[in-house]
Amino acid sequence: MSNPELTPDEIKQADRNRRRSKLLATLFVVPLLVFIFVTFVAPIGTMLYRSFYHPTVSELIPNTLEALDDWSEDGSELPPNPTLNIFAVELKSLFEERLSGKLAEEINRALPGSSSLIKSTARLVSRADTAELETGGAALLFDSNSKWQQIELWQAIKKAGSVFTADYYLTALDLERSPSGEIVQRGTQIYLDLYWKSLKIAFYITLLTALIGFPLAWYLANAPTRIANTLMIFVLLPFWTSLLVRTTSWIALLQTNGVVNSTLQTLHIISEPLEMMYTQFATVIAMTHILLPFMILPLYSVMKGIDPSYFRAALSLGAKPIPAFIRIYLPMTVPGFSAGALLVFIISIGYYITPALVGGTEGQMISNLIAFHMQSSNNWELAAALGSLLLLLITLLYWLYDRLVGISNLKLG
Amino acid sequence: MSTHDINDQYVRFINVKKSYDQRALVVKDFSLDIRKGEFVTLLGPSGSGKTTCLMMLAGFEDVTSGTIQINGKSVQDVAPYHRNIGMVFQHYALFPHMTISENLAYPLKVRKLPASEVKQKVKDALALVELDAFGGRYPGQLSGGQKQRVALARSLIFEPSIVLMDEPLGALDKNLREHMQYEIKRLHEQLGFTAIYVTHDQTEALTMSDRIAVFNDGVVQQCAPPSALYETPANSFVADFIGENNHINGKVESNDGKIAEISLSRGDRVRALDINCPPVGEPCILAVRPENLFIAGTGREYDNVISAEFITRLYVGDSIRYFFKMSDGAELMVKVLNDQDAPVLEPGTQTRLTWATERGLALDKPAGKNPVKAA
Ligand SMILES: Nc1ncnc2c1ncn2[C@@H]1O[C@H](COP(=O)(O)OP(=O)(O)OP(=O)(O)O)[C@@H](O)[C@H]1O
Ligand SMILES: [Mg+2]
Numbered sequence: 001m002s003n004p005e006l007t008p009d010e011i012k013q014a015d016r017n018r019r020r021s022k023l024l025a026t027l028f029v030v031p032l033l034v035f036i037f038v039t040f041v042a043p044i045g046t047m048l049y050r051s052f053y054h055p056t057v058s059e060l061i062p063n064t065l066e067a068l069d070d071w072s073e074d075g076s077e078l079p080p081n082p083t084l085n086i087f088a089v090e091l092k093s094l095f096e097e098r099l100s101g102k103l104a105e106e107i108n109r110a111l112p113g114s115s116s117l118i119k120s121t122a123r124l125v126s127r128a129d130t131a132e133l134e135t136g137g138a139a140l141l142f143d144s145n146s147k148w149q150q151i152e153l154w155q156a157i158k159k160a161g162s163v164f165t166a167d168y169y170l171t172a173l174d175l176e177r178s179p180s181g182e183i184v185q186r187g188t189q190i191y192l193d194l195y196w197k198s199l200k201i202a203f204y205i206t207l208l209t210a211l212i213g214f215p216l217a218w219y220l221a222n223a224p225t226r227i228a229n230t231l232m233i234f235v236l237l238p239f240w241t242s243l244l245v246r247t248t249s250w251i252a253l254l255q256t257n258g259v260v261n262s263t264l265q266t267l268h269i270i271s272e273p274l275e276m277m278y279t280q281f282a283t284v285i286a287m288t289h290i291l292l293p294f295m296i297l298p299l300y301s302v303m304k305g306i307d308p309s310y311f312r313a314a315l316s317l318g319a320k321p322i323p324a325f326i327r328i329y330l331p332m333t334v335p336g337f338s339a340g341a342l343l344v345f346i347i348s349i350g351y352y353i354t355p356a357l358v359g360g361t362e363g364q365m366i367s368n369l370i371a372f373h374m375q376s377s378n379n380w381e382l383a384a385a386l387g388s389l390l391l392l393l394i395t396l397l398y399w400l401y402d403r404l405v406g407i408s409n410l411k412l413g
Numbered sequence: 414m415s416t417h418d419i420n421d422q423y424v425r426f427i428n429v430k431k432s433y434d435q436r437a438l439v440v441k442d443f444s445l446d447i448r449k450g451e452f453v454t455l456l457g458p459s460g461s462g463k464t465t466c467l468m469m470l471a472g473f474e475d476v477t478s479g480t481i482q483i484n485g486k487s488v489q490d491v492a493p494y495h496r497n498i499g500m501v502f503q504h505y506a507l508f509p510h511m512t513i514s515e516n517l518a519y520p521l522k523v524r525k526l527p528a529s530e531v532k533q534k535v536k537d538a539l540a541l542v543e544l545d546a547f548g549g550r551y552p553g554q555l556s557g558g559q560k561q562r563v564a565l566a567r568s569l570i571f572e573p574s575i576v577l578m579d580e581p582l583g584a585l586d587k588n589l590r591e592h593m594q595y596e597i598k599r600l601h602e603q604l605g606f607t608a609i610y611v612t613h614d615q616t617e618a619l620t621m622s623d624r625i626a627v628f629n630d631g632v633v634q635q636c637a638p639p640s641a642l643y644e645t646p647a648n649s650f651v652a653d654f655i656g657e658n659n660h661i662n663g664k665v666e667s668n669d670g671k672i673a674e675i676s677l678s679r680g681d682r683v684r685a686l687d688i689n690c691p692p693v694g695e696p697c698i699l700a701v702r703p704e705n706l707f708i709a710g711t712g713r714e715y716d717n718v719i720s721a722e723f724i725t726r727l728y729v730g731d732s733i734r735y736f737f738k739m740s741d742g743a744e745l746m747v748k749v750l751n752d753q754d755a756p757v758l759e760p761g762t763q764t765r766l767t768w769a770t771e772r773g774l775a776l777d778k779p780a781g782k783n784p785v786k787a788a
Contacts, residue, residue, distance in 0.1 A: 312473050313506035315493040317520035318571060324494075327519075331510045 051384035065161040081138040088137025095126040111156035168385035198365040202349040208288040213295035221303035250286040278360025295340035302336025423449035429479035441631040454610045454618040457628030499568030499576040507552035514548035520571040538566040649776040661699040673775040678741035683717040685773030703748035705772035709765035
């Protein structure tokens with residue numbers, strides 16, 4: 001935009017000034033941007049990449065896969081013999097490097113039952129000469145087992161060899177590819193059930209924190225400053241205590257011979273100890289306790305800012321206290337309530353340590369299974385796919401929230 | 414207020430006292446009778462208990478002792494939502510999550526009026542405050558003056574017989590204030606409600622009110638029509654609080670019950686009306702308004718003359734303020750209309766100042782506060 005009242009020199013000067021202040025502002029945020037990139041963008045990017053990227057097979061048998069490129073897996077013909085020869089050579093060298101078992105495992109995932117075939121054939125070809133295999137490898141394969149003449153097997157090998165795959169997402173959604181290539185439901189539903197359970201647990205926790213947090217925040221916001229400040233310390237106290245300590249103290253409370261059970265038994269309210277530990281109940285209770293401040297703080301800060309004259313105005317206009325509270329006061333707390341609810345819900349749906357310690361199998365959440373796949377079953381790709389789906393779910397909830405309430409209505413403090 | 418007609422005592426504060434902390438009294442023995450349809454303003458410095466009085470009348474604070482009556486009945490046990498008192502809050506208190514129309518409809522809906530009637534009344538109310546086109550907007554989308562008018566309309570829409578306004582114009586700029594003062598007066602005259610108005614601003618109080626109750630420190634210093642308040646303030650607090658005033662220290666020499674003779678520091682003797690004059694021999698204050706004090710020799714000569722040294726003059730526009738210093742150090746101000754007669758003086762010039770006896774008021778010293786009951 002040109003301004004007729006400025007001379008070209010003045011415009012240049014103004015531009016220079018603006019550029020300088022822009023540069024200065026950028027310099028200030030650079031450390032933050034770098035930090036966010038290193039700690040946030042890069043790991044999530046890696047996770048998303050991991051969930052698709054699966055190079056193991058292509059690293060094990062690169063030459064075979066290259067040769068298979070020219071072969072069309074839709075036809076009814078086996079790959080040409082030279083290709084089979086190359087495979088036999090690679091199989092031999094894999095056996096010698098003790099990697100044939102890994103290949104068997106990978107192919108087995110694509111075609112169940114092929115593991116023992118590959119292992120035994122690998123042992124067989126390892127006894128042959130490399131030079132011999134280069135010309136007669138195909139014949140040796142066919143001799144060793146007739147299964148090598150099945151087209152499905154070679155289809156499976158080619159499929160397992162592709163570097164990018166959506167299969168882990170299918171698994172994470174309890175789906176699989178039928179031999180004919182269609183996407184069908186798997187026999188057992190594991191992950192969808194778990195997502196659903198995680199959503200339910202997060203919902204219970206949000207509901208409980210809201211029920212407990214709302215009256216408390218209201219009291220804090222309306223109490224005399226001195227009392228409110230003292231009580232505020234108790235609200236913040238959990239932040240100063242280790243998460244692990246707080247979770248383990250719940251174990252002490254809830255276990256079969258724990259404080260709660262022995263108290264109830266001493267009072268003869270129950271005769272048999274209640275099973276509270278390692279249940280969904282334990283997860284919900286312990287996490288409600290841990291996440292309560294995240295509900296109270298935004299609610300409190302919003303309630304603190306609500307001028308008492310709104311309520312008085314409603315009364316002076318003739319509304320009775322309870323209707324006035326519902327119609328006037330409650331809607332004004334929405335920004336704080338929704339911020340708190342969103343925060344609690346999102347934190348709890350991906351929570352790991354508490355369900356792992358007090359939840360048992362019944363109180364497990366999706367994050368526990370993600371951890372399992374990372375630490376025990378060593379299936380990082382599946383863990384990444386499950387994690388990406390969780391991220392998608394949360395983004396979806398956030399979007400839904402934005403549509404229903406509006407992000408601008410969010411008030412955290 | 415000699416007749417005891419029920420309409421003369423529509424709202425009554427009878428010896429009302431209020432303490433928030435069970436120790437100090439914030440309102441001390443407040444008594445006031447308000448006529449039906451009257452416009453009464455509570456005026457006073459910050460913290461003098463004006464809001465507290467309104468809140469007790471509206472039912473948001475309880476009365477520590479004494480009674481408040483409306484239409485002859487004590488409102489002690491009437492809940493705020495049954496008192497049927499309209500209220501305009503200082504920061505409007507328009508419900509931000511409701512549109513203007515919904516805000517206006519709220520008091521009607523809680524009274525369970527039929528929808529068609531609600532709609533009609535909201536439309537009328539919007540027309541009343543000249544905001545016909547704004548019904549669908551939210552309070553956040555209105556200017557300060559518009560919000561103010563909506564708040565006013567909302568407090569009137571359920572036809573309360575009493576409307577309380579707590580510094581309703583406090584947040585507006587000067588031009589808007591004057592416009593809104595006129596609006597409020599217009600509505601008051603048109604609808605005939607009883608208005609109790611709180612303000613800091615004495616000009617606002619003087620222009621709008623039928624009567625003004627001047628508060629200080631929880632006590633009503635004087636309650637009188639604006640002209641009486643300005644011309645015959647009951648004590649030095651009121652004299653000082655309402656308009657500008659020159660205060661001259663003196664000692665009472667004699668007093669015939671109407672005119673007091675006062676000796677000033679240098680031995681000058683002047684005469685002034687006995688308003689709230691202390692006994693003979695006691696120190697007192699002589700109050701003269703700047704517009705009643707004249708520079709002698711400019712065509713004005715009155716019975717009382719003192720001499721003072723000219724310091725400087727301040728150009729205000731329609732008037733010029735001349736500042737003088739008396740030999741005892743007290744400063745005096747003279748307000749002269751900015752016309753051809755406004756004299757030109759050299760700083761340091763000894764000048765004589767003059768005023769008419771009936772324009773000088775003999776008052777008590779402010780240190781020994783001497784509250785006067787509502788006049
Ligand atoms: N809720 C309360 N609790 C304790 N003290 C209060 C409360 N409300 C007001 N006060 C005290 O009572 C006194 C009178 O307050 P009030 O609000 O009536 O003054 P005001 O005349 O309306 O002043 P302003 O012109 O500043 O609004 C003040 O000293 C104030 O500190
Ligand atoms: Mg006030």
